[in-house]
Amino acid sequence: MSKCVRVAVAVIVRDHTHLLIARRHSHQDQGGLWEFPGGKLEVYETGYQALVRELEEEVGIHIRQARPLIQVRHDYANQQVLLDVWQVLDFQGEAYGREGQEVRWVALDTLADYAFPAANQAIVQAVRLPDQYLITPEPQQGLSAWLAQLEQGLTQAGPQPLVQIRAHSLKAQDYFKYAYAATELAHQYQARVILNATPDLLQQIPAQGVHLCAWQLAQYNKRPIEKNYFLSCAVHSPEQLAQAQRLQADWVCYSPILPTNSHPETTGLGWQALQNFCQQAKVPVYALGGMRAEHLARVQALGAQGIAGIRCFFNN
Incomplete structure (x- = not known):
């Protein structure tokens, strides 16, 4: 295979x-498919410099503010590509196809209606996900107090929050009760x-997906839920x-990045390990373990989707 x-x-x-999004010309490789604007880096360019140049050349806009979103490696039959993906938060100008390509503004919830190259699938997923992944604390003072704690976290989260209902201290019957109530509450906050x-349990609780612990991954040889779930x-x-990607995971939580209160004896993997991991991943990565709100910009600069955790979102 040729170089990346x-x-x-x-x-x-x-x-x-x-x-x-823009449609590739029919004469191009993977012609007719939709893609996110951008282009190849020149040898002297950083990812951001190439981004600025390509957007002015392709769609006639000038970037005012952007942040790293995700890095995606993908192996095609004839080459490997590394997509350095940025989210443009502010720009100047009206976008149009300067090279004759069709461009279109589309609603986030309609992305599934458009056909993208395989390498773009992780980007489509990342766009649909927030930069914070809330994980509920263990219930310690009963259902009402726990739901109040959950609601506090949801009110402080951004639009369409992502929350994992974790309660390992509960027996199965109690978990069902707590998770069902939590799901009803969380849906009030979209x-x-x-x-x-x-x-x-997805057959009994109207949740949007399941989370597999690391020790559960080896129990499956294919994706255990339908694609309409996360x-x-x-x-x-x-x-x-590698196993999570074989199961077609929509995202992964990589941990522990830093030492945590719950596992003080465990040494954190560190920032360099997170960066190396994100460069290998073909799905969005949430950094987990000792995370705080002020770490968000740093993990995104290293290629992660965002941060996941308990204490950074919930007051115990």
Whole structure:
């Protein structure tokens, strides 16, 4: 296989609800498919420099503010590509196809209606996900107090929060009771609910997906739920990442990045390990373990989707 081709890619958001996509010319490789604007890096360019140049050349806009979103490696039959993806938060100008390509502003919730190259699928997923992944604390003072704690976290989260219902201290019957009540509450905040439980519980609780712990990954040889649900996986190593990707995980939580109060004896993997891990991942990565709100910009600069945790979102 030839050397890796580096490509700067822009996710251009307008009004927090729409983003810009372009259709590849029919004569191009993978012609007719939709893609996010961008292009190959010149040898002298950084990803951001290439992004600025490509957007002015392709769609006639000038970037005012952007942040790293995700880095995606993908192996095609004839080459490997590394997509350096940025989310454009503010720009100047009206977008149009300067090279004769069709461009279109589309609603975030309609992305599934458009056909993208395989390498773009992780970007499509990342665009649909928030940069914070809330994980509920263990219930310690009963259901009402726990739900009040959950509601406090949801009110402080952004739009369409992502929350994992985790309660390992509960027996199965009690978990069902708590998780069902939590799901009803979370849906009042347009949250997407992920059950830290066996996949069969999705038949009884109207949640949006399940989370598999690292030790559960080896129990499956294929994706255990339908694609209309989210599959979240915990991973601690490149080997577990490979298994999660074989199961077609929608995202992974990589941990522990830093030492945690719950596992003070465990040394954190560190920032360099997170960066190396994100460069290997083909799905969005949430950094987990000792995370605080002020770490968000740092983990995103290293290629992660965002942060996940308990204490950074909930007051115990």
